Amino acid sequence: MAEEAILGYLATSEEIPDSGQFASQHGFQHNDVVNVIKSLHGFRYIDAQDIKRESWVLTDEGKKYAADGSPEVQLFLAVPQEGSISKDELQKKLEPSVFKIGCSQAGKNKWVDMGKQVSRKVQHVEDKVKDLLIRIQKGDALGKDDINSLKARKLIVAQTWKGYSVKKGPNYAPTRKKVATDLTRENLQRGDWKEQEFKEYNFNAKGPPAEAGHLHPLLKVKQQLKNIFLQLGFEEMPTNNFVESSFWNFDALFQPQQHPARDSHDTFFLEVPSTTRELPEDYVKLVKRVHESGGYGSRGYMYDWKREEANKNLLRTHTTAVSTRMLYALAKQPFTPKRYFSIDRVFRNESVDRTHLAEFHQIEGLVCDKGLTLGDLIGVLNDFFSRLGMSKLRFKPAYNPYTEPSMEIFSYHEGLKKWVEIGNSGMFRPEMLLPMGFPEDVRVIAWGLSLERPTMILYGVDNIRDLFGHKVDLSLMKRNPICRLGID
Numbered sequence: 001m002a003e004e005a006i007l008g009y010l011a012t013s014e015e016i017p018d019s020g021q022f023a024s025q026h027g028f029q030h031n032d033v034v035n036v037i038k039s040l041h042g043f044r045y046i047d048a049q050d051i052k053r054e055s056w057v058l059t060d061e062g063k064k065y066a067a068d069g070s071p072e073v074q075l076f077l078a079v080p081q082e083g084s085i086s087k088d089e090l091q092k093k094l095e096p097s098v099f100k101i102g103c104s105q106a107g108k109n110k111w112v113d114m115g116k117q118v119s120r121k122v123q124h125v126e127d128k129v130k131d132l133l134i135r136i137q138k139g140d141a142l143g144k145d146d147i148n149s150l151k152a153r154k155l156i157v158a159q160t161w162k163g164y165s166v167k168k169g170p171n172y173a174p175t176r177k178k179v180a181t182d183l184t185r186e187n188l189q190r191g192d193w194k195e196q197e198f199k200e201y202n203f204n205a206k207g208p209p210a211e212a213g214h215l216h217p218l219l220k221v222k223q224q225l226k227n228i229f230l231q232l233g234f235e236e237m238p239t240n241n242f243v244e245s246s247f248w249n250f251d252a253l254f255q256p257q258q259h260p261a262r263d264s265h266d267t268f269f270l271e272v273p274s275t276t277r278e279l280p281e282d283y284v285k286l287v288k289r290v291h292e293s294g295g296y297g298s299r300g301y302m303y304d305w306k307r308e309e310a311n312k313n314l315l316r317t318h319t320t321a322v323s324t325r326m327l328y329a330l331a332k333q334p335f336t337p338k339r340y341f342s343i344d345r346v347f348r349n350e351s352v353d354r355t356h357l358a359e360f361h362q363i364e365g366l367v368c369d370k371g372l373t374l375g376d377l378i379g380v381l382n383d384f385f386s387r388l389g390m391s392k393l394r395f396k397p398a399y400n401p402y403t404e405p406s407m408e409i410f411s412y413h414e415g416l417k418k419w420v421e422i423g424n425s426g427m428f429r430p431e432m433l434l435p436m437g438f439p440e441d442v443r444v445i446a447w448g449l450s451l452e453r454p455t456m457i458l459y460g461v462d463n464i465r466d467l468f469g470h471k472v473d474l475s476l477m478k479r480n481p482i483c484r485l486g487i488d
Contacts, residue, residue, distance in 0.1 A: 002028045003176065006166065010046065011174050016166040018051065030163070037164050043179075044171040045094045048164040053160050056147065057135050062155035066137060070129035075102030076111050076120070084119035098450035111341055112122045122161035129155070129407045131437050177297040218468060219360065222343050225363055228387045229341040232380075234365060237322050239344035245276035249321040251287050252328070252429040253402035256301045257309045262319065266349050268315040268358075275311040283328065284310070286435035296434045315347035320402070320448070324432075326443065329439040330368065337369040343451060361451035366428075374405055377425060381409060381447060385422070388454065394419060409447065413457070423449030 009016060016022050021035060023030040041048045058066060068074065071094075078093045079085055091099050107114045111125055120202050132146050136156060180187070186191045187193040214218040226236070250262055260266065285306070294300030316322075321344045324338055346362045367380060378395065385393055392412035400406040403426025410419045425447035433444060454462055459480055461467045466476070 002026075002033050003040065005038065006033070006036060007045065007172075007174055010166070010168050010172065015166065018153050018165065019163040020051075020161065021251040034164065037166060040176070041169070043176070045173065045176060046169045047167050049166075049430060051163045053137075053161040053163075055161060056142075056150075056156045057159045058133055058136060059157055060154055062133050062136075062150070065155065066130060066133035069103035069127050070105070071098040071108060072105035072111065073125060073127040073130070075106050076125055079118055079120050080110055081120065081123065084113075084117035086117055087114075087381060090118050095199060114152075129153075164207065191207035191425070207278075207302075216477055217455050217461075217480050218451060218458045220480075221458060222361070225343060225388075225451070226341075228384065229365060231387070231440075231454060232339070232384065234341040235340040235341050236325050237319075237342040239319055239322050239342045241322065242315060242345065242347070243270060243313055244316040244321045245279065245310065246312040246314060247279050247284065247287070248324050249316055249318070251291070251305075251310045252283075252324045252432070254290065254332055254429055255401040256291065256303065258303065261402060262309075267317055268347050268349055270313040270315070273313055275308075276313055278438055279310070280328075283435065292388040292433055294431070296430045298429075298431045300431070317345055317348050317450070318346050319364045320446075323364060323366055323446065327366075327368065327428075327433070328436045335370075335439060335442065337367075339365075339367050341365040352465070357452075357468060360464075360468065362448055363423075363451055364446065364448040366444055368442065368444045369439045370439070370443070372427070372445050374427065375445070377407075377427065382443065383423060384447075385409070385411065390422065395425075398424065398426075400424065401424050402429055402432050403427055403446065409449070422453065423447055 002023075005013040006016065006022075007029070009022070010117070011315070017132065019033050020030055023033040024182060027239070037046065037048050040046045061072055065071070069077075069234060074094060075090070075098070078090055094102065105370075106112045109125075111122055113119050113121055129150070132142060132150060133155060135142060136150075142150075149157070163312070174284075177197055180196050181199045183193060183198070187196060229236070246262065251257070255261070288305045288307075289295060289300075289311075290298065291301055291305040292303065294302075318463050322342055322344075323340065330338055341364060343361060343363050345359060350358055352358060365380075365384065381395075382393055394410040394412075395407040396410065398406045398408045406424070406426035408421055409423040411422045413420045425445070428444040428446060430440075434440065452467060456462070456464065456467060459467075465471050466473065
Protein backbone atom coordinates (compact mmCIF):
# COMPACT_ATOMS: atom_id res chain seq x y z
CA MET A 1 0.00 0.00 0.00
CA ALA A 2 1.06 3.61 -0.59
CA GLU A 3 1.03 4.46 3.13
CA GLU A 4 3.37 1.61 4.05
CA ALA A 5 5.67 2.51 1.15
CA ILE A 6 5.90 6.19 2.19
CA LEU A 7 6.51 5.51 5.88
CA GLY A 8 8.94 2.69 5.09
CA TYR A 9 10.91 4.86 2.62
CA LEU A 10 11.26 7.65 5.23
CA ALA A 11 12.58 5.11 7.76
CA THR A 12 15.81 4.87 5.71
CA SER A 13 15.75 8.14 3.78
CA GLU A 14 15.66 11.78 4.81
CA GLU A 15 13.14 12.96 2.24
CA ILE A 16 10.86 12.08 -0.67
CA PRO A 17 11.73 14.99 -2.97
CA ASP A 18 8.94 14.47 -5.51
CA SER A 19 5.68 12.60 -4.96
CA GLY A 20 5.17 12.19 -8.72
CA GLN A 21 8.49 10.40 -9.22
CA PHE A 22 7.89 8.34 -6.06
CA ALA A 23 4.49 7.20 -7.39
CA SER A 24 5.87 6.15 -10.79
CA GLN A 25 8.88 4.35 -9.27
CA HIS A 26 6.68 2.31 -6.89
CA GLY A 27 3.82 1.65 -9.31
CA PHE A 28 1.15 3.80 -7.58
CA GLN A 29 -1.34 6.26 -9.01
CA HIS A 30 -0.23 9.76 -8.09
CA ASN A 31 -3.69 10.67 -6.78
CA ASP A 32 -3.54 7.72 -4.35
CA VAL A 33 -0.15 8.89 -3.09
CA VAL A 34 -1.42 12.46 -2.67
CA ASN A 35 -4.41 11.29 -0.61
CA VAL A 36 -2.15 9.29 1.71
CA ILE A 37 0.25 12.24 2.10
CA LYS A 38 -2.62 14.53 3.09
CA SER A 39 -3.85 12.01 5.67
CA LEU A 40 -0.41 11.42 7.20
CA HIS A 41 0.29 15.15 7.22
CA GLY A 42 -2.95 15.77 9.12
CA PHE A 43 -1.76 13.46 11.93
CA ARG A 44 1.78 14.98 11.78
CA TYR A 45 3.42 11.69 10.80
CA ILE A 46 5.02 13.63 7.98
CA ASP A 47 5.60 17.22 6.91
CA ALA A 48 4.65 17.98 3.31
CA GLN A 49 5.57 20.93 1.09
CA ASP A 50 3.72 21.85 -2.11
CA ILE A 51 5.42 21.42 -5.49
CA LYS A 52 4.08 23.03 -8.66
CA ARG A 53 5.34 22.54 -12.20
CA GLU A 54 4.11 24.22 -15.36
CA SER A 55 3.98 22.11 -18.51
CA TRP A 56 2.39 22.18 -21.95
CA VAL A 57 -0.11 19.63 -23.23
CA LEU A 58 -1.75 19.21 -26.61
CA THR A 59 -5.33 20.25 -27.23
CA ASP A 60 -7.67 17.89 -29.07
CA GLU A 61 -6.83 19.74 -32.28
CA GLY A 62 -3.12 19.48 -31.49
CA LYS A 63 -3.40 15.71 -30.91
CA LYS A 64 -5.12 15.34 -34.26
CA TYR A 65 -2.33 17.22 -36.09
CA ALA A 66 0.35 15.27 -34.24
CA ALA A 67 -1.16 12.08 -35.67
CA ASP A 68 -2.28 13.19 -39.16
CA GLY A 69 0.00 16.11 -39.88
CA SER A 70 -0.62 19.85 -39.91
CA PRO A 71 -3.38 21.26 -42.18
CA GLU A 72 -0.87 23.08 -44.38
CA VAL A 73 1.09 19.87 -45.05
CA GLN A 74 -2.10 17.87 -45.64
CA LEU A 75 -3.19 20.48 -48.20
CA PHE A 76 0.28 20.55 -49.82
CA LEU A 77 0.28 16.76 -50.24
CA ALA A 78 -3.20 16.89 -51.77
CA VAL A 79 -1.91 19.16 -54.58
CA PRO A 80 -0.43 17.15 -57.48
CA GLN A 81 3.35 17.34 -57.97
CA GLU A 82 2.91 18.35 -61.60
CA GLY A 83 0.15 20.57 -62.95
CA SER A 84 -2.64 22.03 -60.80
CA ILE A 85 -6.02 21.27 -59.21
CA SER A 86 -9.13 23.40 -58.90
CA LYS A 87 -10.08 24.73 -55.50
CA ASP A 88 -13.38 22.83 -55.58
CA GLU A 89 -11.64 19.51 -56.26
CA LEU A 90 -9.04 20.24 -53.59
CA GLN A 91 -11.72 21.05 -51.03
CA LYS A 92 -13.39 17.70 -51.65
CA LYS A 93 -10.19 15.89 -50.64
CA LEU A 94 -9.91 17.58 -47.23
CA GLU A 95 -12.04 18.23 -44.19
CA PRO A 96 -13.56 21.74 -44.19
CA SER A 97 -11.50 22.95 -41.21
CA VAL A 98 -8.28 21.44 -42.61
CA PHE A 99 -8.92 23.06 -46.01
CA LYS A 100 -9.58 26.48 -44.51
CA ILE A 101 -6.54 26.51 -42.20
CA GLY A 102 -4.34 24.76 -44.77
CA CYS A 103 -5.06 27.39 -47.44
CA SER A 104 -4.12 30.17 -45.04
CA GLN A 105 -0.94 28.58 -43.69
CA ALA A 106 0.32 27.06 -46.96
CA GLY A 107 -0.20 30.39 -48.74
CA LYS A 108 1.55 32.22 -45.92
CA ASN A 109 4.52 29.82 -46.19
CA LYS A 110 4.56 30.31 -50.00
CA TRP A 111 4.27 26.56 -50.61
CA VAL A 112 1.41 26.82 -53.11
CA ASP A 113 -0.04 29.25 -55.60
CA MET A 114 -3.64 29.93 -54.49
CA GLY A 115 -5.54 31.04 -57.59
CA LYS A 116 -8.57 29.52 -59.26
CA GLN A 117 -6.24 26.59 -59.86
CA VAL A 118 -3.93 25.53 -57.03
CA SER A 119 -0.38 24.43 -57.83
CA ARG A 120 2.83 23.79 -55.92
CA LYS A 121 5.57 26.40 -55.70
CA VAL A 122 8.03 23.97 -54.03
CA GLN A 123 8.39 20.21 -54.29
CA HIS A 124 9.27 19.28 -50.69
CA VAL A 125 8.23 20.65 -47.27
CA GLU A 126 8.89 19.69 -43.67
CA ASP A 127 6.05 19.42 -41.19
CA LYS A 128 7.61 21.45 -38.39
CA VAL A 129 4.27 21.82 -36.59
CA LYS A 130 3.81 18.05 -36.33
CA ASP A 131 7.42 17.61 -35.16
CA LEU A 132 6.99 20.24 -32.43
CA LEU A 133 3.74 18.67 -31.24
CA ILE A 134 5.36 15.23 -31.00
CA ARG A 135 8.26 16.71 -29.01
CA ILE A 136 5.77 18.22 -26.52
CA GLN A 137 4.08 14.83 -26.19
CA LYS A 138 7.47 13.34 -25.28
CA GLY A 139 8.06 16.08 -22.66
CA ASP A 140 10.88 17.84 -24.52
CA ALA A 141 11.48 21.53 -23.87
CA LEU A 142 10.80 23.98 -26.72
CA GLY A 143 11.95 27.50 -27.40
CA LYS A 144 9.83 30.51 -26.56
CA ASP A 145 9.04 31.32 -30.22
CA ASP A 146 7.88 27.76 -30.94
CA ILE A 147 5.67 27.76 -27.83
CA ASN A 148 4.11 31.11 -28.76
CA SER A 149 3.46 29.89 -32.31
CA LEU A 150 1.66 26.73 -31.17
CA LYS A 151 -0.20 28.60 -28.45
CA ALA A 152 -1.43 31.23 -30.94
CA ARG A 153 -2.93 28.41 -33.05
CA LYS A 154 -4.53 26.92 -29.91
CA LEU A 155 -2.72 23.63 -30.37
CA ILE A 156 -1.29 23.57 -26.82
CA VAL A 157 -2.44 24.75 -23.40
CA ALA A 158 -0.58 25.27 -20.13
CA GLN A 159 -1.12 22.70 -17.41
CA THR A 160 -0.10 22.98 -13.76
CA TRP A 161 1.10 19.81 -12.07
CA LYS A 162 0.80 19.70 -8.27
CA GLY A 163 2.65 17.37 -5.96
CA TYR A 164 4.54 17.25 -2.65
CA SER A 165 7.98 16.86 -1.14
CA VAL A 166 7.81 14.85 2.10
CA LYS A 167 9.91 14.65 5.31
CA LYS A 168 9.39 13.02 8.69
CA GLY A 169 6.97 14.82 11.00
CA PRO A 170 7.05 15.20 14.80
CA ASN A 171 4.79 12.13 15.25
CA TYR A 172 6.60 9.95 12.71
CA ALA A 173 6.45 6.18 13.18
CA PRO A 174 7.16 3.34 10.72
CA THR A 175 3.49 2.30 10.98
CA ARG A 176 0.43 4.32 11.82
CA LYS A 177 -1.22 3.62 15.13
CA LYS A 178 -4.92 2.90 14.98
CA VAL A 179 -6.71 5.68 16.84
CA ALA A 180 -10.09 4.91 18.36
CA THR A 181 -12.91 7.32 17.58
CA ASP A 182 -15.41 6.03 20.17
CA LEU A 183 -15.29 4.78 23.74
CA THR A 184 -17.37 1.60 23.61
CA ARG A 185 -18.99 -0.61 26.21
CA GLU A 186 -16.52 -3.37 25.35
CA ASN A 187 -13.55 -1.02 26.01
CA LEU A 188 -14.87 -0.37 29.51
CA GLN A 189 -15.53 -4.04 30.24
CA ARG A 190 -12.09 -5.18 29.07
CA GLY A 191 -10.30 -2.21 30.63
CA ASP A 192 -8.19 -1.67 27.47
CA TRP A 193 -9.38 1.94 27.25
CA LYS A 194 -6.52 2.81 29.62
CA GLU A 195 -3.91 2.02 26.94
CA GLN A 196 -6.08 3.00 23.96
CA GLU A 197 -5.22 6.17 22.05
CA PHE A 198 -8.29 8.17 21.12
CA LYS A 199 -8.74 10.62 18.30
CA GLU A 200 -8.89 14.21 19.50
CA TYR A 201 -12.14 16.10 19.16
CA ASN A 202 -12.07 19.11 16.88
CA PHE A 203 -14.49 21.50 18.55
CA ASN A 204 -13.92 24.11 15.83
CA ALA A 205 -15.10 21.83 13.02
CA LYS A 206 -18.40 22.76 11.44
CA GLY A 207 -21.12 20.19 11.12
CA PRO A 208 -22.78 19.40 7.81
CA PRO A 209 -25.28 22.08 6.74
CA ALA A 210 -28.84 21.16 7.59
CA GLU A 211 -30.92 20.42 4.53
CA ALA A 212 -34.33 22.01 4.83
CA GLY A 213 -36.95 23.81 2.83
CA HIS A 214 -36.66 27.55 2.29
CA LEU A 215 -39.33 30.17 1.79
CA HIS A 216 -39.22 32.45 -1.23
CA PRO A 217 -38.76 36.16 -0.34
CA LEU A 218 -42.13 36.95 -1.92
CA LEU A 219 -43.83 34.45 0.40
CA LYS A 220 -42.11 35.98 3.44
CA VAL A 221 -43.11 39.54 2.60
CA LYS A 222 -46.61 38.35 1.68
CA GLN A 223 -47.02 36.75 5.10
CA GLN A 224 -45.66 39.86 6.85
CA LEU A 225 -48.16 42.03 4.96
CA LYS A 226 -50.96 39.61 5.74
CA ASN A 227 -50.09 39.82 9.42
CA ILE A 228 -50.27 43.62 9.26
CA PHE A 229 -53.74 43.50 7.71
CA LEU A 230 -54.93 41.01 10.34
CA GLN A 231 -53.54 43.20 13.15
CA LEU A 232 -55.60 46.08 11.74
CA GLY A 233 -58.78 43.97 11.80
CA PHE A 234 -59.06 43.16 8.06
CA GLU A 235 -60.64 40.03 6.56
CA GLU A 236 -58.97 38.24 3.64
CA MET A 237 -60.98 38.04 0.41
CA PRO A 238 -61.07 34.80 -1.66
CA THR A 239 -58.87 35.38 -4.71
CA ASN A 240 -58.84 31.98 -6.44
CA ASN A 241 -60.58 33.37 -9.56
CA PHE A 242 -57.77 34.11 -12.03
CA VAL A 243 -60.28 34.16 -14.92
CA GLU A 244 -62.77 37.00 -14.66
CA SER A 245 -65.39 38.59 -16.87
CA SER A 246 -64.89 42.08 -18.26
CA PHE A 247 -68.04 43.06 -16.37
CA TRP A 248 -66.59 42.47 -12.90
CA ASN A 249 -63.07 43.50 -13.93
CA PHE A 250 -64.05 46.78 -15.67
CA ASP A 251 -67.74 47.65 -16.07
CA ALA A 252 -68.81 47.25 -12.44
CA LEU A 253 -65.95 49.61 -11.52
CA PHE A 254 -67.41 52.34 -13.75
CA GLN A 255 -64.55 51.94 -16.23
CA PRO A 256 -65.77 52.82 -19.75
CA GLN A 257 -65.63 50.22 -22.50
CA GLN A 258 -63.45 52.45 -24.71
CA HIS A 259 -60.79 52.78 -21.98
CA PRO A 260 -57.25 51.90 -23.27
CA ALA A 261 -56.75 49.34 -20.47
CA ARG A 262 -59.51 47.21 -22.06
CA ASP A 263 -57.57 46.86 -25.30
CA SER A 264 -55.92 43.53 -26.20
CA HIS A 265 -52.54 45.28 -26.11
CA ASP A 266 -52.94 45.64 -22.33
CA THR A 267 -55.18 42.71 -21.36
CA PHE A 268 -55.11 38.93 -21.92
CA PHE A 269 -58.51 37.87 -23.30
CA LEU A 270 -59.50 34.17 -23.32
CA GLU A 271 -60.34 32.29 -26.49
CA VAL A 272 -62.02 29.35 -24.71
CA PRO A 273 -64.33 30.04 -22.96
CA SER A 274 -64.46 33.45 -24.56
CA THR A 275 -67.53 34.74 -22.67
CA THR A 276 -69.04 34.41 -19.22
CA ARG A 277 -72.09 32.21 -18.65
CA GLU A 278 -74.06 34.36 -16.25
CA LEU A 279 -74.19 37.80 -14.68
CA PRO A 280 -76.71 39.31 -12.17
CA GLU A 281 -79.16 40.78 -14.69
CA ASP A 282 -80.75 43.41 -12.43
CA TYR A 283 -77.34 44.73 -11.49
CA VAL A 284 -76.17 44.65 -15.13
CA LYS A 285 -79.07 46.93 -16.09
CA LEU A 286 -78.13 49.46 -13.42
CA VAL A 287 -74.46 49.41 -14.49
CA LYS A 288 -75.49 49.84 -18.14
CA ARG A 289 -77.66 52.84 -17.26
CA VAL A 290 -75.01 54.60 -15.19
CA HIS A 291 -72.48 54.15 -18.02
CA GLU A 292 -74.82 55.44 -20.71
CA SER A 293 -76.78 58.22 -19.03
CA GLY A 294 -75.42 58.55 -15.51
CA GLY A 295 -77.39 58.84 -12.31
CA TYR A 296 -76.67 59.44 -8.63
CA GLY A 297 -75.50 62.96 -9.51
CA SER A 298 -73.39 61.82 -12.51
CA ARG A 299 -73.81 62.34 -16.25
CA GLY A 300 -72.16 58.99 -17.02
CA TYR A 301 -69.98 58.52 -20.08
CA MET A 302 -72.81 59.07 -22.62
CA TYR A 303 -72.05 56.17 -25.01
CA ASP A 304 -73.79 52.96 -26.11
CA TRP A 305 -72.79 50.32 -23.56
CA LYS A 306 -72.45 46.87 -25.17
CA ARG A 307 -73.28 43.66 -23.33
CA GLU A 308 -70.98 41.58 -25.56
CA GLU A 309 -68.00 43.62 -24.34
CA ALA A 310 -68.96 43.03 -20.72
CA ASN A 311 -69.32 39.27 -21.33
CA LYS A 312 -65.71 38.78 -22.53
CA ASN A 313 -63.54 36.60 -20.31
CA LEU A 314 -60.02 37.67 -19.41
CA LEU A 315 -57.20 37.08 -16.97
CA ARG A 316 -57.91 39.59 -14.24
CA THR A 317 -55.83 42.74 -14.53
CA HIS A 318 -56.25 43.66 -10.84
CA THR A 319 -57.65 42.14 -7.67
CA THR A 320 -60.13 45.02 -7.52
CA ALA A 321 -62.37 42.67 -9.52
CA VAL A 322 -62.53 40.54 -6.36
CA SER A 323 -63.28 43.65 -4.27
CA THR A 324 -66.18 44.47 -6.61
CA ARG A 325 -67.74 41.02 -6.11
CA MET A 326 -67.28 41.25 -2.32
CA LEU A 327 -68.84 44.71 -2.14
CA TYR A 328 -71.80 43.63 -4.30
CA ALA A 329 -72.42 40.68 -1.96
CA LEU A 330 -72.06 42.97 1.09
CA ALA A 331 -74.61 45.45 -0.34
CA LYS A 332 -77.25 42.70 -0.55
CA GLN A 333 -77.18 42.25 3.25
CA PRO A 334 -78.13 44.60 6.10
CA PHE A 335 -75.25 47.07 6.16
CA THR A 336 -72.25 46.11 8.28
CA PRO A 337 -68.90 47.98 8.20
CA LYS A 338 -66.15 45.80 6.72
CA ARG A 339 -62.40 45.81 6.20
CA TYR A 340 -61.15 43.58 3.37
CA PHE A 341 -57.72 42.77 1.94
CA SER A 342 -56.23 40.50 -0.71
CA ILE A 343 -52.75 39.57 -1.97
CA ASP A 344 -52.66 37.53 -5.16
CA ARG A 345 -51.62 37.35 -8.81
CA VAL A 346 -52.81 39.59 -11.62
CA PHE A 347 -51.98 39.56 -15.33
CA ARG A 348 -51.28 42.34 -17.82
CA ASN A 349 -50.06 42.25 -21.41
CA GLU A 350 -46.87 44.22 -20.76
CA SER A 351 -43.38 44.08 -22.22
CA VAL A 352 -41.04 42.25 -19.84
CA ASP A 353 -38.07 44.25 -18.55
CA ARG A 354 -36.14 44.83 -15.30
CA THR A 355 -39.17 46.26 -13.49
CA HIS A 356 -42.18 44.80 -15.35
CA LEU A 357 -43.63 41.32 -15.80
CA ALA A 358 -46.78 40.10 -17.51
CA GLU A 359 -47.68 38.35 -14.23
CA PHE A 360 -47.19 39.86 -10.78
CA HIS A 361 -48.83 40.18 -7.35
CA GLN A 362 -51.16 42.95 -6.20
CA ILE A 363 -51.81 43.96 -2.59
CA GLU A 364 -55.19 45.57 -1.99
CA GLY A 365 -56.95 46.88 1.09
CA LEU A 366 -60.33 48.56 1.49
CA VAL A 367 -62.54 49.88 4.28
CA CYS A 368 -66.32 50.15 3.88
CA ASP A 369 -68.20 52.30 6.41
CA LYS A 370 -70.51 55.27 6.70
CA GLY A 371 -69.17 58.82 6.65
CA LEU A 372 -65.59 58.01 5.64
CA THR A 373 -63.52 60.90 4.31
CA LEU A 374 -60.21 61.46 2.56
CA GLY A 375 -58.71 62.16 5.98
CA ASP A 376 -59.65 58.64 7.09
CA LEU A 377 -57.90 57.23 4.01
CA ILE A 378 -54.71 59.20 4.76
CA GLY A 379 -54.80 58.09 8.41
CA VAL A 380 -55.20 54.39 7.49
CA LEU A 381 -52.41 54.65 4.93
CA ASN A 382 -50.03 56.21 7.47
CA ASP A 383 -50.82 53.45 9.95
CA PHE A 384 -50.44 50.68 7.34
CA PHE A 385 -47.20 51.85 5.79
CA SER A 386 -45.59 52.77 9.15
CA ARG A 387 -45.82 49.07 10.02
CA LEU A 388 -43.79 48.40 6.87
CA GLY A 389 -41.10 50.79 8.10
CA MET A 390 -42.25 53.60 5.77
CA SER A 391 -43.08 56.53 8.08
CA LYS A 392 -42.47 59.38 5.61
CA LEU A 393 -45.40 59.54 3.20
CA ARG A 394 -46.59 62.06 0.63
CA PHE A 395 -49.76 62.04 -1.45
CA LYS A 396 -50.26 63.39 -4.95
CA PRO A 397 -53.65 63.90 -6.67
CA ALA A 398 -54.24 61.41 -9.49
CA TYR A 399 -56.98 60.07 -11.77
CA ASN A 400 -58.61 56.63 -11.67
CA PRO A 401 -61.88 55.74 -13.46
CA TYR A 402 -63.42 54.19 -10.34
CA THR A 403 -62.06 56.40 -7.51
CA GLU A 404 -62.60 60.08 -6.80
CA PRO A 405 -60.66 61.64 -5.21
CA SER A 406 -57.59 59.55 -6.11
CA MET A 407 -54.04 59.78 -4.77
CA GLU A 408 -50.65 58.36 -5.64
CA ILE A 409 -48.64 57.35 -2.56
CA PHE A 410 -44.96 58.29 -2.26
CA SER A 411 -42.46 57.28 0.43
CA TYR A 412 -39.00 58.67 1.10
CA HIS A 413 -36.39 56.00 0.27
CA GLU A 414 -33.43 56.43 2.63
CA GLY A 415 -31.11 54.40 0.39
CA LEU A 416 -31.94 56.28 -2.82
CA LYS A 417 -32.34 59.59 -0.96
CA LYS A 418 -35.48 60.46 -2.90
CA TRP A 419 -39.26 60.07 -2.91
CA VAL A 420 -40.48 56.97 -4.76
CA GLU A 421 -44.02 55.93 -5.73
CA ILE A 422 -45.18 52.92 -3.73
CA GLY A 423 -48.90 52.65 -4.48
CA ASN A 424 -52.23 54.14 -5.50
CA SER A 425 -55.34 54.95 -3.49
CA GLY A 426 -58.72 56.65 -3.54
CA MET A 427 -62.41 56.58 -2.60
CA PHE A 428 -64.72 54.46 -4.75
CA ARG A 429 -67.12 56.59 -6.81
CA PRO A 430 -70.88 56.73 -6.11
CA GLU A 431 -71.43 55.51 -9.71
CA MET A 432 -69.77 52.26 -8.60
CA LEU A 433 -71.25 51.85 -5.10
CA LEU A 434 -74.87 53.01 -5.41
CA PRO A 435 -75.90 50.62 -8.24
CA MET A 436 -74.78 47.80 -5.93
CA GLY A 437 -77.41 48.89 -3.42
CA PHE A 438 -75.38 50.64 -0.70
CA PRO A 439 -76.99 53.49 1.25
CA GLU A 440 -75.96 56.94 0.02
CA ASP A 441 -73.85 57.72 3.10
CA VAL A 442 -71.65 54.61 2.71
CA ARG A 443 -68.09 55.28 1.56
CA VAL A 444 -65.31 52.90 0.59
CA ILE A 445 -61.64 53.89 0.86
CA ALA A 446 -59.09 51.64 -0.88
CA TRP A 447 -55.43 51.39 -1.82
CA GLY A 448 -53.17 49.01 -3.71
CA LEU A 449 -49.54 48.30 -4.52
CA SER A 450 -47.47 45.50 -6.00
CA LEU A 451 -45.87 42.84 -3.80
CA GLU A 452 -42.71 42.71 -5.92
CA ARG A 453 -41.62 46.34 -5.44
CA PRO A 454 -41.30 46.35 -1.62
CA THR A 455 -39.75 42.86 -1.76
CA MET A 456 -37.11 44.05 -4.24
CA ILE A 457 -36.28 47.01 -1.96
CA LEU A 458 -36.14 44.87 1.21
CA TYR A 459 -33.95 42.16 -0.33
CA GLY A 460 -31.76 44.34 -2.56
CA VAL A 461 -32.96 42.85 -5.87
CA ASP A 462 -32.68 45.22 -8.85
CA ASN A 463 -34.21 42.99 -11.56
CA ILE A 464 -37.73 41.64 -11.08
CA ARG A 465 -36.86 38.60 -13.24
CA ASP A 466 -34.37 37.54 -10.55
CA LEU A 467 -37.23 37.49 -8.04
CA PHE A 468 -40.17 35.97 -9.90
CA GLY A 469 -40.36 33.77 -13.00
CA HIS A 470 -38.55 30.87 -14.66
CA LYS A 471 -35.10 32.53 -14.50
CA VAL A 472 -34.98 32.76 -10.70
CA ASP A 473 -31.81 31.38 -9.10
CA LEU A 474 -33.08 28.87 -6.54
CA SER A 475 -30.10 29.56 -4.27
CA LEU A 476 -31.73 32.97 -3.60
CA MET A 477 -34.13 31.16 -1.28
CA LYS A 478 -31.25 29.70 0.76
CA ARG A 479 -29.29 32.96 0.98
CA ASN A 480 -32.02 35.42 1.97
CA PRO A 481 -32.49 36.38 5.65
CA ILE A 482 -34.78 34.30 7.86
CA CYS A 483 -36.74 37.38 8.91
CA ARG A 484 -36.87 41.13 8.34
CA LEU A 485 -36.41 43.00 11.61
CA GLY A 486 -37.66 46.29 10.15
CA ILE A 487 -41.24 45.04 9.65
CA ASP A 488 -43.76 44.49 12.45
